[in-house]
Amino acid sequence: xxxxxxxxxxxxxxxxxxxxxxxxxxxxxxxxxxxxxxxxxxxxxxxxxxxxxxxxxxxxxxxxxxxxxxxxxxxxxxxxxxxxxxxxxxxxxxxxxxxxxxxxxxxxxxxxxxxxxxxxxxxxxxxxxxxxxxxxxxxxxxxxxxxxxxxxxxxxxxxxxxxxxxxxxxxxxxxxxxxxxxxxxxxxxxxxxxxxxxxxxxxxxxxxxxxxxxxxxxxxxxxxxxxxxxxxxxxxxxxxxxxxxxxxxxxxxxxxxxxxxxxxxxxxxxxxxxxxxxxxxxxxxxxxxxxxxxxxxxxxxxxxxxxxxxxxxxxxxxxxxxxxxxxxxxxxxxxxxxxxxxxxxxxxxxxxxxxxxxxxxxxxxxxxxxxxxxxxxxxxxxxxxxxxxxxxxxxxxxxxxxxxxxxxxxxxxxxxxxxxxxxxxxxxxxxxxxxxxxxxxxxxxxxxxxxxxxxxxxxxxxxxxxxxxxxxxxxxxxxxxxxxxxxxxxxxxxxxxxxxxxxxxxxxxxxxxxxxxxxxxxxxxxxxxxxxxxxxxxxxxxxxxxxxxxxxxxxxxxxxxxxxxxxxxxxxxxxxxxxxxxxxxxx
Amino acid sequence: xxxxxxxxxxxxxxxxxxxxxxxxxxxxxxxxxxxxxxxxxxxxxxxxxxxxxxxxxxxxxxxxxxxxxxxxxxxxxxxxxxxxxxxxxxxxxxxxxxxxxxxxxxxxxxxxxxxxxxxxxxxxxxxxxxxxxxxxxxxxxxxxxxxxxxxxxxxxxxxxxxxxxxxxxxxxxxxxxxxxxxxxxxxxxxxxxxxxxxxxxxxxxxxxxxxxxxxxxxxxxxxxxxxxxxxxxxxxxxxxxxxxxxxxxxxxxxxxxxxxxxxxxxxxxxxxxxxxxxxxxxxxxxxxxxxxxxxxxxxxxxxxxxxxxxxxxxxxxxxxxxxxxxxxxxxxxxxxxxxxxxxxxxxxxxxxxxxxxxxxxxxxxx
Numbered sequence: 001x002x003x004x005x006x007x008x009x010x011x012x013x014x015x016x017x018x019x020x021x022x023x024x025x026x027x028x029x030x031x032x033x034x035x036x037x038x039x040x041x042x043x044x045x046x047x048x049x050x051x052x053x054x055x056x057x058x059x060x061x062x063x064x065x066x067x068x069x070x071x072x073x074x075x076x077x078x079x080x081x082x083x084x085x086x087x088x089x090x091x092x093x094x095x096x097x098x099x100x101x102x103x104x105x106x107x108x109x110x111x112x113x114x115x116x117x118x119x120x121x122x123x124x125x126x127x128x129x130x131x132x133x134x135x136x137x138x139x140x141x142x143x144x145x146x147x148x149x150x151x152x153x154x155x156x157x158x159x160x161x162x163x164x165x166x167x168x169x170x171x172x173x174x175x176x177x178x179x180x181x182x183x184x185x186x187x188x189x190x191x192x193x194x195x196x197x198x199x200x201x202x203x204x205x206x207x208x209x210x211x212x213x214x215x216x217x218x219x220x221x222x223x224x225x226x227x228x229x230x231x232x233x234x235x236x237x238x239x240x241x242x243x244x245x246x247x248x249x250x251x252x253x254x255x256x257x258x259x260x261x262x263x264x265x266x267x268x269x270x271x272x273x274x275x276x277x278x279x280x281x282x283x284x285x286x287x288x289x290x291x292x293x294x295x296x297x298x299x300x301x302x303x304x305x306x307x308x309x310x311x312x313x314x315x316x317x318x319x320x321x322x323x324x325x326x327x328x329x330x331x332x333x334x335x336x337x338x339x340x341x342x343x344x345x346x347x348x349x350x351x352x353x354x355x356x357x358x359x360x361x362x363x364x365x366x367x368x369x370x371x372x373x374x375x376x377x378x379x380x381x382x383x384x385x386x387x388x389x390x391x392x393x394x395x396x397x398x399x400x401x402x403x404x405x406x407x408x409x410x411x412x413x414x415x416x417x418x419x420x421x422x423x424x425x426x427x428x429x430x431x432x433x434x435x436x437x438x439x440x441x442x443x444x445x446x447x448x449x450x451x452x453x454x455x456x457x458x459x460x461x462x463x464x465x466x467x468x469x470x471x472x473x474x475x476x477x478x479x480x481x482x483x484x485x486x487x488x489x490x491x492x493x494x495x496x497x498x499x500x501x502x503x504x505x506x507x508x509x510x511x512x513x514x515x516x517x518x519x520x521x522x523x524x525x526x527x528x529x530x531x532x533x534x535x536x537x538x539x540x541x542x543x544x545x546x547x548x549x550x551x552x553x554x555x556x557x558x559x560x561x562x563x564x565x566x567x568x569x570x571x572x573x574x575x576x577x578x579x580x581x582x583x584x585x586x587x
Numbered sequence: 588x589x590x591x592x593x594x595x596x597x598x599x600x601x602x603x604x605x606x607x608x609x610x611x612x613x614x615x616x617x618x619x620x621x622x623x624x625x626x627x628x629x630x631x632x633x634x635x636x637x638x639x640x641x642x643x644x645x646x647x648x649x650x651x652x653x654x655x656x657x658x659x660x661x662x663x664x665x666x667x668x669x670x671x672x673x674x675x676x677x678x679x680x681x682x683x684x685x686x687x688x689x690x691x692x693x694x695x696x697x698x699x700x701x702x703x704x705x706x707x708x709x710x711x712x713x714x715x716x717x718x719x720x721x722x723x724x725x726x727x728x729x730x731x732x733x734x735x736x737x738x739x740x741x742x743x744x745x746x747x748x749x750x751x752x753x754x755x756x757x758x759x760x761x762x763x764x765x766x767x768x769x770x771x772x773x774x775x776x777x778x779x780x781x782x783x784x785x786x787x788x789x790x791x792x793x794x795x796x797x798x799x800x801x802x803x804x805x806x807x808x809x810x811x812x813x814x815x816x817x818x819x820x821x822x823x824x825x826x827x828x829x830x831x832x833x834x835x836x837x838x839x840x841x842x843x844x845x846x847x848x849x850x851x852x853x854x855x856x857x858x859x860x861x862x863x864x865x866x867x868x869x870x871x872x873x874x875x876x877x878x879x880x881x882x883x884x885x886x887x888x889x890x891x892x893x894x895x896x897x898x899x900x901x902x903x904x905x906x907x908x909x910x911x912x913x914x915x916x917x918x919x920x921x922x923x924x925x926x927x928x929x930x931x932x933x934x935x936x937x938x939x940x941x942x943x944x945x946x947x948x949x950x951x952x953x
Contacts, residue, residue, distance in 0.1 A: 484641050485680035487667040489694035489741065499693075503684045 028414040031406060034399065035421040038461040042436035043424075049274030049439040050074075055267075074275035083258035084279065090171045090243065090254055091236040097176025098232045099225060101329065102183025103218070108326065110191040111217075113312050114319045120326040121188075127178040127333050129569060131522045133542055134558045136245025138337030139165050139174050140546075141344045141555060144249070149340055152352050166250040174242055177333050179232040186228030190221040209313060223294050230291040234284055238429030240525045241539075245546060255280045256431045260528055263435070270439065277435040285427035341562075344555035345369065368552035372545075372560065377533070381541040382564065384452060385521050388537060389568075391456035392463070392520035397513035399460065400467035401505075405497070407468075408475045409483070426465040430525030433462045438529040450532040458530060459520045466519075467512045474508025475501075507576065514572030522565060538564070589781040590652025590748040591617045592638065598646030599633050607633045608644070609805035615749075620775055620782040621810070622796030624789065626828070630805040631785045632753055638783060639674050639751050640667035652748050668698075673742030673780075674751040677758065679734045681726045681741075687713070688722040691740045698745055712744040715774060732763045739771070743778060750775070752784040756791060768794050789829055793817075801825045821862050823944040826874035827952045833875040833916050836946060839865050847943050849873060854891050854912030859941035870946040877919040879940035882907065882927055886935035895929045909934065 051071050074080060108114050109121045127135075142150050143165025150163045164170060198220060202212040218225070240256040248257060255276060262273040315322060344350055346364045357363065372378050406412065407419045425433065437458045441449040448454050478501065486496040502509070524539035531540050538561050545554040592615040599608040608630045615621045623631035636642040638649055640656065643664060649657040651672065656665040673694075682690055688709055695705045713719050716736040721729070729737065735755060742750060755771070756764045772795050775782055786792055792799045793813040800810040801824075809821035820826035823834075837849040840856065847861050849871050859873050884890075893916065897908040905925040909916045909932065918934070920926065 479678050479680065481676040481678045481680035482682060484639075484667070485674065485676055485682075485738075485741070486693070486697075487641070488639060488672060488674045490668045490698035490745075491693075492668060495697065500682060504682075 024410075024412045025414075028406070028412050028418065031403060031418050032414065032421070035403075035418065038457060038464070039421055039424055042433070042440035042461070043428075045439040046274050046277060046432070046436040049271055050278050051275075053271055055270060070271060071275050071278075074272050075279065077272075079253070079258070080276055080279070083253045083255050083276070086168070086247075086252055087237060087254040087256075087280075089168060090175060090247075090252075091233050093168075093172035094175025094179060094236050095229045095233045097172060098180040098183050099229050101176065101180035102228060102232075103187050103225065104325070105180070105329070106184050106188035106191055107213075107217075108322045110188055111313055112315050112319065112322060114315065114322040114326070116323065116326075120323070123326065123330045123334075124184055125181050126330075128181045129565070130178065130333075130337075131241065131524070131539065131561065131565065132178070132239045133241030133245060133524055133539060133546070134341075134562055135174060135178050135337065136242040137542070137546055137554055137558050138340050139170070140245050140249070141340045141350070141551060142336060143170055143246075147350060149343065149350075165246055167246075168252060171243060171246050171252065171254075174246060175236050175239075177329075178242070179236055182232035182235060183225065183228035186224040186231070187221055190224030191217070194220060227291050227294045230287050230294065234287045234291070234429075237280065237284055237287075238431060238525060240431055240528065241543075244543065255283075256429070256525065259431060259435060263438070263529060273435055274439060277432040281428055281432045284429055284432075288427045341555045341559050344551050345559055347552065350551050368550075368556040369560075372553050372556045377536060377541055378557070380534075381536045381538045384535055385538040388452050388455045388459065389517045389520040391452070392459040393513040393517040395456060396460040396463060396467055396516045397509060400464060400471050400512060401509060403464070404468050404471035404475055405501070408472050409480075409501075422468050423465050425462055428462070430462055430523060431528065433458050434526035434529035437461075437526065449530070450535060452535050455527055455530050455535060455537065456520070458526045459516075459523055462523070462526055463516055463519050467516055470512040470515065471505070471508055474505050474511075477508075478504050511576040514576050518565070518569060518572060521568060589617050589779055591615060592749055592781060592783060593650045594634075594638070594647070595649075596647035597634065597637060597644055597649065599630075599637055599642060600645045606645070606805050608637065610647070611802075611805075611807045613800055613807060613810050615781055615783060617781050618779050619797045620772075620780075620784060620795060622784045622786060622792040622799045623802055624786060624792040624796075624799050624828075625802035627787060629802040631787075631802045633805075634802070635751050635753055635783060635785045638749075639672060640665060640670055670749075671747050672749045672751055673745070673747040675735075675738045675742050675753065675755040677754045679731075679738040679755075679758075681729070681734045681737045683725075683727050685726055686722070687718060687724050687726060687729070687737050690726055690737055691744050694741060694745045708744055709740075712740045715743070715777070716740045717770075731759050732767060735759065735767060739774065743774075743780070746778070746780075748781065750780045750782045752782065754786050755784075757786070757788070764791075771795060801828060803828075818940075819860075819862065820874070820942060823872055823874055823947070823952045826942055826944070831874040831876045831942070833877060833880075834952070835873040835875070835911075835914050835916075837871055837873065839867050839869045839871050839943075841867055846938070847871065849943060851912060851914070854914075857889050857936060857941060858938040859943040860939060861943040863943075863945055865943060865945060871943045872946040872952075874942045874944065875916070875936060875940060877906070877917045878921065879937065880909075880916060880918045881935040881937065882909075882918050882920060883933055884935045885933045886937065889936040889938055889941065891934055891936070893932055893934050895927055895932050898925060898927070898929060900925050 048066070051068055052066050053070050105120065105124045109117050109124070114120065140148075142148055143163045145151065145162060145164040145166060148163060148165065154161055154163075165174070194217070199212050199216055202216045203209065207215065238256065240260065243252070243254045243257045244260075247254060253261065259273050259276050259280065262269040262276065345368050346366070348363055348365055348367060352358060403418055403422050407415045407422075428436075437454060438449075441454055482504065483496055483500055486500045487493075491499065522539065524543065527537050527540050528543075531537060536544075542554065542557050542561060545557050548554075594611060594613050597608055597611040598606050600606040611630070611634055613621065623634060625631050633642055637644045637657065638651075643659070644657050645659055647658070648655060651670060654665075655663055656670050657663060682693070685693070691709045691712060692705050695708060710719070710722070713722055716739050718733060718736050718740065721733065726734070726737065738755070756767055759767060768791055775795075784792075784795055796813060798810055798812050799816045801808045801816065803824055809816060809825050811819070811821075816825065817829055820829060820831065827834075835851055835857070837851040837857065840848045840850050842848075842861075842865060845860055845862070847859055847865050849857050849859055851857055851873075857873065859871075861871075865871055891911060893909040893911040895907050896910050899906045903921070903923060905920045905922075907918045907920065907927060909918050911934070916934075
C-alpha cells in the first residue's frame, strides 16, 4: 500500500519516489519498536532476572551473573511446589464448578422455556464485572470462620454447622461461582448454533430427553465446554484478589499470592519472583495454546454455522424450579455479598450478640466512610485510577488501531511479526506483566518506574491482544472496496483512513477504548509491583485496607469502588451505544 | 478526456503457482467499451484491478492515455489516485456514513484537478443517472439499484479518462439487472467514456460491449465484437462458453482455406469452418449451437438423417434430443408449436455454423 501515499502528480513514466518507498518499512519499524519496548524488552528482563542472582535495585542494569542454577533451585523449592499444587487444585476445582454452573445456565437459557430467560442470561454475566478483590472481601466478611455473617446467622438459628471460606474449598467455591460466565459464554453460543435435528434424531431413535442431553448434546458441544473451561482456568490462575483475600488468612498460597509475597519480603526476592512468574507464564501459555487449538480445530464441524431456531424444551412446572436455581445463583453472587458489604461498612462493630441487634439502628453509621475519605490517599487513588484508565484507553486504543489496520488492511512486509508480538501478552497473566515491568524499569535511570505512565504502559501491553482483536472484528465488517473506492476517487491512504475508515469503525473504536478504560480501572495484578505511595490506585489501596485488618473501612471502600465502576460502566455503555447509534443514523 | 487503455504482456502472479493473469494483451481505443467475460477465477477481475492499481502486476505494461502507469520491470507503479480513473465496484462501495450528495462530491473535493463548481457537477451527474431527487438522502436508505447509480455517478462526476466496472450488476435481481444494463450503456455512450467492464454474464457482455474479451485461466482467448464472438468463436472454450453446447467428434479429411471436411464416422462427412490450423488426419471437435441446427430440412450440404429420442416442450421453444450416428445432438426449435415427433427426422447443419477445432478433450472445453 506504499503506492498510495502522497506524491507529486507523475509525468509520463516515473519510478516511485524515495519517500514512498521508505514509508512502509519506516511504519512497520516504528510499530515493531513500540511493541518491543512494551512487550519484548520486559519479558527479556524477566528471563534475565530468573536466571541470575543480581538485584535490579542495587546492582542496576549492567551486572548480571547468568546461571540456570538459580532457576533450577527455585523450581526445586518445596514452597514453590506447594503454591503450584495449590493453584492447580483451586483452579481445577473452581473450573469444575464453573463448568457445572455455566453448562446448567446455558441449557436453561437456550434450551428450556424457563420464565424470564433474558433476565437470567443478563444476570449470569454480572460476576464478570465484579472486581475479584471485592468479591474476595465480601466473602471473607460472609464466610470467615469466627466472625463471618453466615456463621453468625447459623448460630442464631441454632444449626451447629460453620462455614469456613478461609480454606481451599472456600477458594474453589468463590472461583467457581464468579468465573462460571466464561464457560457460559462458550456453551450458550454453541448450543444456540447447534442443529436441533441432531437431538431430534436421537429422540426419534428412542432416547429420553435426559439421555439425549448426555449422549448427544453435551458431547457435541464438548469443544465449547473445553474451550470455556480452559479460559476460566487461565483467568483463575492469574487472579490475585480472591486468593489474597481468602487464601492468605489460612496460609494457603497460590502462584500469584506467592509471587507477591516474595517481593514483599525484606529484602525482596526479585529473582525468585521472576522465576516463579515464568513458571506461571509457562502454564498459562500452554493452556492458552491448548484453548486456541480447541477453538480452531475441526471439532465444531458437526455444529453448523447456520442459524437455527433453537429447540426449547417444555419443562412444565419444573420451569419454576430452574427459575429458582437462577435466583439462588443471583442471590449468592450478587445480593448476599452486597448486603454483607453494606452491613459491614455501615456498622460500627461487626459483632451481633443476637438477632435483634441487626435492627439496632444505633449500631449503624457512616464512620467508616468518613475515615476512608479522611485518608488523603483515597481521593488520590481515585484520581490516579481515572488518569491511568484514561491514558491506557487513549494510548492502547490508538496503538491497537494502528496495529489492527496494519495487519488486517495492508500487505506490508513484517505485518506477521507485528501480529505475533501483539498477541504474546494473551499468555501473560497481569501479575507476571507487573513483575516483568518491575524488572524492566526499576533499575533504569530516567525515573519511569514509580510514575503513572509505567502503570498505563503495563496495562496497554497487558490488554493489547484483546483490543486489537476487538478492533480487527470491526475492521473486517468494513468492506475493502469502501476504502478502494476512496483511493480511486483521488484520496490518499491517510485521508482515506480519516474520512472513511475512522467514521465507519467509530463504534468499534469507542467500544474498545471504553473496554480498555474499564479493564484498566479494575486491574490489580500488574499494579501491585509498579505503584508507589504517590501513584497508588484504587485496587491497590483496597488491598492495603484489607491487609490493615479494618473490615469496616475495607467494606466501605469496596462499595465506593463498585459504585465508581458501575457508574463508569454505565457511562461507557451509554457512550458506545451513542457511537453505534450515531453511525447507524448516518450510515 | 477519455483516453485509450493499452495492456501489453500483463502478468500477475500471487505467491507461487499458476499466474492469475498470464500474458494478456489488448487495447481499448478512446470512447470504446470493452467487456472482459469469463467464468469465475479466470483472471478478469484481477486484470481490472491491475488497471486500477489496486493489484500490483508482476509483469508487463499498462498505459492509460499514453502514460505508463505500471511497468514492474522498470519499477513504474502509479498509485490508483493518480491514474485518473473511475471505478464502480461489485459491492458498489457507497459510503454508508454519507448522503448521496456527499458520496458523489467526494472525488471532486479530494482530487487535485477537481474543484470547479462542485454543486453543479454533482447535480448534473445525479440527473444523468436519474437520482436528481435523492441528493440529500442517506446512502443507507437506498435500494440496491439506487446504490448502483450512486456508485456510477461518483465515478463519472469527475469525468475520468477511463471507467472501470467490476460486475456492477451482479448483486441486483434479474429484472432490475436487465433495465439497468440497457441504461448503463445509454449513460456510458452519452458521456463518451472509455470503459473496461468485467462480468460473467454473456447477455450483459453482448449488450454493453463494443468488443468482448473472453478469458480463461488467466489468458485472453479472443477479443472481438459480440457478433464475431457468437459467430466465429476462436476456440472450443469460447464456443462452449457462449452457448455452443453440441460437440461432434471426427477426423479431418481435407482442408481448403478456412473450410475443412470432416469424417464423422457412421453419419458421413461434414463441412465446417475452422479458425485453427487443422490438417488432414487430425482429430477434430465440431461445435454447434442448438438453435443453429435445422430440423426437418434437407439443405444442399451437411444434410443428414437423425432420430428424435426425446422432446421437451418449454412454451416459447422446444428442445429435442436427436441421435445422430451414435452421437447426440441437442436441437432448439423456436416458436410455440413443437413440429417434430419422436422418430426419424431430416436435419441440416449449415456449414457456416459448424465450427471445427482441434480436439483437446472435454476438459479443454469446460
